[in-house]
Structures are given as structure tokens and as C-alpha cells.
Amino acid sequence: MMGTEVVDAEIALTVNGAERRIPTGWTLADILASLGLDPRVVVIEHNGIILRDRAAFASLPLAEDDTLEIVHFVGGG
Amino acid sequence: MASDLAVLPSLATLTDPQPFVIAGREFRSRLMVGTGKYASNAQMIEAIDASGAEIVTVAVRRVDLDRSKADAILHYLDTDHFFLLANTAGCYTASEAVRYARLARAAGFNEWVKLEVIGDQQTLLPDTVGLLQATKTLVDEGFKVMAYTNDDLITALKLEDEGAVAVMPLASPIGSGLGMLNPYAIRTIKQRLSVPVIVDAGVGTASDACIVMEQGVDGILMNTGIAAAQDPVRMAAAMKSAVEAGRHAYLAGRMARREVAVPSSPTAGMIGS
Numbered sequence: 001m002m003g004t005e006v007v008d009a010e011i012a013l014t015v016n017g018a019e020r021r022i023p024t025g026w027t028l029a030d031i032l033a034s035l036g037l038d039p040r041v042v043v044i045e046h047n048g049i050i051l052r053d054r055a056a057f058a059s060l061p062l063a064e065d066d067t068l069e070i071v072h073f074v075g076g077g
Numbered sequence: 078m079a080s081d082l083a084v085l086p087s088l089a090t091l092t093d094p095q096p097f098v099i100a101g102r103e104f105r106s107r108l109m110v111g112t113g114k115y116a117s118n119a120q121m122i123e124a125i126d127a128s129g130a131e132i133v134t135v136a137v138r139r140v141d142l143d144r145s146k147a148d149a150i151l152h153y154l155d156t157d158h159f160f161l162l163a164n165t166a167g168c169y170t171a172s173e174a175v176r177y178a179r180l181a182r183a184a185g186f187n188e189w190v191k192l193e194v195i196g197d198q199q200t201l202l203p204d205t206v207g208l209l210q211a212t213k214t215l216v217d218e219g220f221k222v223m224a225y226t227n228d229d230l231i232t233a234l235k236l237e238d239e240g241a242v243a244v245m246p247l248a249s250p251i252g253s254g255l256g257m258l259n260p261y262a263i264r265t266i267k268q269r270l271s272v273p274v275i276v277d278a279g280v281g282t283a284s285d286a287c288i289v290m291e292q293g294v295d296g297i298l299m300n301t302g303i304a305a306a307q308d309p310v311r312m313a314a315a316m317k318s319a320v321e322a323g324r325h326a327y328l329a330g331r332m333a334r335r336e337v338a339v340p341s342s343p344t345a346g347m348i349g350s
Contacts, residue, residue, distance in 0.1 A: 016139045035142055041149040042140060043183045050183045069139065071180055072149040075121065076136025076166050077111025077251070077278075077300025 013066040022062065029058035037070065045069040088321045094328070097296060099273050100189075100221045100242035104160065105131045107290070108320040109275065111300025115309065118153040124303055125159070127313035132160045134191055134298065136167070137177050156186065162223070164191040169204070171211035178215050189221040191245070191277075191298075201251040205232045209239060216240035225277050228262035230269060237272050244270055245277035245298065248289055252301045254281030257289050264292045283312070283319035290323025291331070 010021045015031070022031055028046070032039050039058065044051045047067050051057040062068075084090075096103045109132040115121035125133055135150055154161070163181030168174035171194055178190040194211055196204030203226050212222050216239060223243040224236045233244045246266055249255035256279060257263060267274045273295035280286050280302040289297055297320055306312035 016142055018142075035140075037140060038149070041151040043137075043180050045180065050179050052183045054185065069180075070142070071137050072140050072151070073135040073161070073163065073181075073184065074138045074148070074150055075112040075115065076164055077113045077134055077298075 011062070011064040013062060013064065013068065015068045016070055026062055027058060028060040028062060028068075031062065031068075032058075032070075035070075042070050042072045045071070088318065088325065091325055093324065097273075099223070105129075106317075106320075107296035107324060108286075108317055109134065109162070109296060109298040110303060110313070111298070112150060112154070113300050114304035118148075118150070120309060121304075122153055124309045124313040127310050127317065128303065129317045130159075132162050132298075134162045134164050134300070136164055137181050160189075161186045162189055162191050164225075165193045165211075167195070168193060169195050169207075171207040171214070174207070174211045175214050178211075178220060179218075182220070187221075188219055189223065189242075190215060191223045191225060192241075193225045203227055203247075205229065208232070209235055212236055212239045212241050223275070228259050228266065230262065230265050233266045233270055233274075237270050241272060243273040243275050243295075245275045247278040248276050248285065249279030251278040252305075253279055254285075254302060254305070255279055256281055256285035257292075260288070260292055263289070263294060267292060267294050280316075282306075283315040286316050286319040287323035287326070290320050291327050293327050296320075 008024055011024055012019055012021050028044065044057060046060065097107050106129045108128055108130050110125055110128050110130040111134045112121055165174040165177040168177055174192060174194045181190060182188050192208065192211055192215065194204045194207035195201050205226060208224055208226060212224055215222050221242045223245055224241040225245045226232050226236060228246040233246060236244050246263060248257040263276060275296040275298055276289045276294050277298040280289060280297060280299045282302065286297055299316065303309050303313045303316060
């Protein structure tokens with residue numbers, strides 16, 4: 001394949017500790033939508049950095065080998 | 078004079094001369110409750126309502142991506158009515174607790190955190206060295222830190238020095254329901270600290286809550302004592318009354334303890350004397 005431009009249709013990233021494959025070009029908003037998650041009730045850590053700007057994070061592009069932690073509030077004492 | 082009955086003091090009508098204030102914010106209830114371990118979200122909401130609590134604690138966890146619908150507690154809690162206090166439960170190092178606190182703050186509700194740094198899996202007793210480190214870091218970042226700690230005065234004083242807005246000594250280990258094991262330690266911490274002292278963990282039933290409040294502490298945080306009762310909603314109501322009763326008993330000032338009996342009825346005027 002030397003010299004041939006190959007664009008992978010998918011990339012692999014780690015979401016909550018498990019590998020997931022998503023279409024190339026997806027944003028954070030796309031993956032949240034595909035997981036059925038309401039962006040208003042989750043908090044995202046992207047490659048170790050907490051995303052504090054909710055308005056901006058939807059358009060965040062995702063890349064191969066990215067790590068996402070998607071957390072939310074649950075019952076606790 | 079039936080109209081006089083209306084002014085007789087009762088738990089419902091007595092006012093507290095001291096408002097319950099943490100970091101400049103006044104809260105309507107000295108009882109704070111957790112949201113874990115309930116049989117259902119509906120039961121949790123009913124119990125919280127019965128407790129009269131304003132501050133409710135929540136934990137931060139990964140979303141379970143394998144479930145078709147994420148069970149975020151925010152779908153059930155009315156955040157206009159309750160003050161969400163995120164905890165760092167389950168964290169065993171200062172850096173882990175700091176990470177969880179930052180995640181909680183990014184949820185966008187407030188910059189408060191109930192800071193837990195656990196030191197031992199069996200007892201869930203706090204790692205006070207890690208707790209002090211995490212408190213310092215988070216206070217520097219602008220967090221309002223309510224620090225879950227043991228009933229050690231020196232640690233409590235250091236937490237206050239580091240800028241904790243409230244210090245939360247345990248009554249007994251988390252989830253144990255053993256009640257207050259060391260009233261002397263709790264009283265001493267309350268007497269020596271300027272920030273609010275809120276007893277967190279170990280309250281098993283209403284009398285436990287009452288005795289804790291009788292020590293003069295500012296409030297109580299509990300979860301399992303309500304959630305693990307046979308009837309959590311009724312126990313929540315009982316805890317509400319117990320916290321109020323204990324608070325008023327403290328304010329009223331109890332009688333002195335005596336090792337001998339003192340008659341309540343006159344000794345004079347007995348027939349045949």
C-alpha cells in the first residue's frame with residue numbers, strides 16, 4: 001500500500017475504559033448522540049482534561065487513540 | 078383560654094437563634110441526606126422530601142454505556158429545590174479525590190464538594206494525610222470544601238486552617254449504623270472550631286441523630302440510616318424530628334447529671350408528719 005492514500009473509515013478510541021470504534025470525523029456531540037446520552041447531565045474528560053465549556057464541547061473533534069471519560073451524578077452519601 | 082395554645086412552643090414553631098450557615102450561605106435544614114442505596118428513585122425522592130433536607134449528596138461515576146438509557150440522578154432531583162453536594166466517595170488518594178471534585182464542579186451546579194479520601198477498605202476510615210493535601214489543593218482552586226474526617230481534634234483543626242468551610246467528623250464508620258462512638262471527641266471538635274461541624278456517617282436511628290445534635294454540632298449528614306430502614310420514608314421523617322429535637326434540647330440546656338436521686342415532689346406536707 002506504499003504511496004497510496006488510505007483514509008480509514010473508522011478510528012478507535014477508549015471510552016470509559018473500553019475500546020470503541022467510531023466513524024472518522026465524528027465530534028463529541030456525535031458520540032454522545034450515538035450513546036443516547038443527554039449532554040446536559042454528563043461531564044466529559046478528554047485525554048485527561050475536563051471539558052468545562054459546555055457550549056464548545058459538542059463540536060470537539062475526536063482522534064485515533066483519544067481517551068474519553070464520561071461521568072454523571074449517581075446516588076451516593 | 079384556647080387561643081393561648083397557639084403560642085405554646087413546639088418543634089414546628091420554635092425558632093433557632095442561630096441560622097445554619099456554611100461559607101456565608103444559609104440553609105433551611107440542619108439535616109443533610111445522601112441519595113444512595115434506595116430501592117427506587119421514587120422512594121429516594123419521597124424520603125428526601127420527608128427529611129426536609131436541602132443539601133443532598135451525590136456521587137460521580139462513569140456512565141454505564143451498556144445500558145440503553147443512562148440513569149442519571151439529575152433526571153429525578155429538582156435542582157431548583159435541592160442543593161447538590163457532590164462527594165468524592167470511593168477515592169483512596171488525594172489526587173483521585175481532586176480529580177473527582179473537578180469533574181463534579183464541571184457539571185456546573187456549584188463549587189462545593191464533600192471531600193472524602195478513604196484510607197482503608199474495611200472501615201472506610203479517612204486517610205487524614207491525603208485529606209489535608211486534597212483540601213489544600215481544592216481550596217486553592219476556589220472549592221468550598223466540606224471535609225469528611227474522623228473524630229480527631231487535631232485533624233479537624235488542621236482542616237479548618239487549610240480553609241475547609243465545614244468539618245465533618247464521623248459518628249462511627251460509614252454505613253455501620255453504630256451511632257456516636259465518642260461524644261467527648263465530637264463535643265471537643267465543636268467547641269474548638271469556628272467553622273460549622275457537621276457529623277457525617279454512622280447514625281443508625283432517630284435517637285442517634287438526637288444525641289449527636291445534643292452535643293451542639295451544627296448539623297448531620299446521613300444516608301444509610303434512612304435508606305436501609307425497613308420504611309425509609311418514615312425513618313426520614315423521624316430523623317427530621319430527631320435532628321430538630323436534639324437541636325432544641327441543646328439550645329434549651331440539659332439539667333445537670335447527679336449520682337443521687339432528688340425528689341420531684343415536695344418532701345414537706347406529708348400526711349401524718
